[in-house]
Amino acid sequence: MDKLIHGTAAGGTVRVMAAITTDIVAEAVRRHQTSPTVSAALGRALTGTLLLASSLKELDRLTVKIEADGVVEGITAEADADGKVRGYVKNPHVELPPKDNGKFDVAGIIGTGMFYVIRESGYDIGLYREPYVGSVPIVSGEIAEDFAYYLAKSEQIPSAVLLGVLLQKQKPFVRASGGVIIQMMPGANEHIITMIEDTISHAPHITSVIKRGATARDLVKLALGAIDFEILEEKEIAFDCNCSFKRAVSLISSLGRDEVAAMLAEDKGAKMTCGFCNEIYTLDEGDLQKMLDVEKV
Ligand SMILES: [Zn+2]
Numbered sequence: 001m002d003k004l005i006h007g008t009a010a011g012g013t014v015r016v017m018a019a020i021t022t023d024i025v026a027e028a029v030r031r032h033q034t035s036p037t038v039s040a041a042l043g044r045a046l047t048g049t050l051l052l053a054s055s056l057k058e059l060d061r062l063t064v065k066i067e068a069d070g071v072v073e074g075i076t077a078e079a080d081a082d083g084k085v086r087g088y089v090k091n092p093h094v095e096l097p098p099k100d101n102g103k104f105d106v107a108g109i110i111g112t113g114m115f116y117v118i119r120e121s122g123y124d125i126g127l128y129r130e131p132y133v134g135s136v137p138i139v140s141g142e143i144a145e146d147f148a149y150y151l152a153k154s155e156q157i158p159s160a161v162l163l164g165v166l167l168q169k170q171k172p173f174v175r176a177s178g179g180v181i182i183q184m185m186p187g188a189n190e191h192i193i194t195m196i197e198d199t200i201s202h203a204p205h206i207t208s209v210i211k212r213g214a215t216a217r218d219l220v221k222l223a224l225g226a227i228d229f230e231i232l233e234e235k236e237i238a239f240d241c242n243c244s245f246k247r248a249v250s251l252i253s254s255l256g257r258d259e260v261a262a263m264l265a266e267d268k269g270a271k272m273t274c275g276f277c278n279e280i281y282t283l284d285e286g287d288l289q290k291m292l293d294v295e296k297v
Pocket of ligand 1 (some may be wrong): 242243275276277278279
């Protein structure tokens with residue numbers, strides 16, 4: 001089971017979040033049948049979104065949306081306070097040749113565009129608050145740098161963001177995935193910041209340690225080096241979508257009586273695919289007839 005931790009260091013002036021997301025990204029790849037480069041992009045976005053969501057109090061849901069002019073066109077990832085995450089891309093099968101260094105050309109499939117963060121809170125206590133929406137232009141397209149740029153520009157939190165997805169040829173295609181975010185809060189000491197920057201610049205790539213069994217705690221150590229940290233929370237995280245057959249039924253019945261009658265007469269049923277998780281719900285003639293019987297308007 002994938003895990004996420006968050007904690008603090010240097011007397012609370014540094015915040016740390018880290019997660020292993022190998023199973024989550026494998027599940028996303030299985031559901032959306034993404035090409036290798038899209039798998040890397042979606043995996044980084046899902047991991048970054050989970051990490052960002054874990055740093056916020058009173059959060060119900062955090063959505064990261066990348067709208068871009070590259071072939072993938074769009075990536076959406078959504079995480080909640082319980083460690084559930086789901087996500088999808090607009091064009092799952094597009095691909096580009098690898099870069100000269102052999103790495104996936106994630107920036108190439110994304111191109112330029114906008115990076116949005118939407119935070120929703122208050123639902124669980126019965127309040128409706130206007131969602132908070134922050135946005136920045138895409139500066140890199142490699143995703144980790146875009147999360148860092150968003151945090152620095154939109155939330156004024158200088159941050160180091162490391163996200164990595166390592167793929168393999170055989171199922172489940174994802175060999176290792178995870179990420180770390182280190183945030184410098186107001187009052188963070190220059191010496192500490194320099195130490196962290198230096199440690200990160202000399203650290204091995206995170207997927208190379210995750211594939212050897214590193215935990216979320218090990219990832220924090222990799223980024224902080226000799227600096228002590230305290231873990232405030234550790235939780236299990238998973239790819240999880242809140243769609244269901246019941247929701248599919250209510251969505252189709254909301255199309256109206258005429259539409260449902262037409263589906264019954266012409267198609268003898270209906271099919272609904274959840275955009276977030278690609279689950280297909282099939283309603284047969286009986287299900288549609290039941291809707292018409294109930295909704296005598
Ligand atoms: Zn779904």
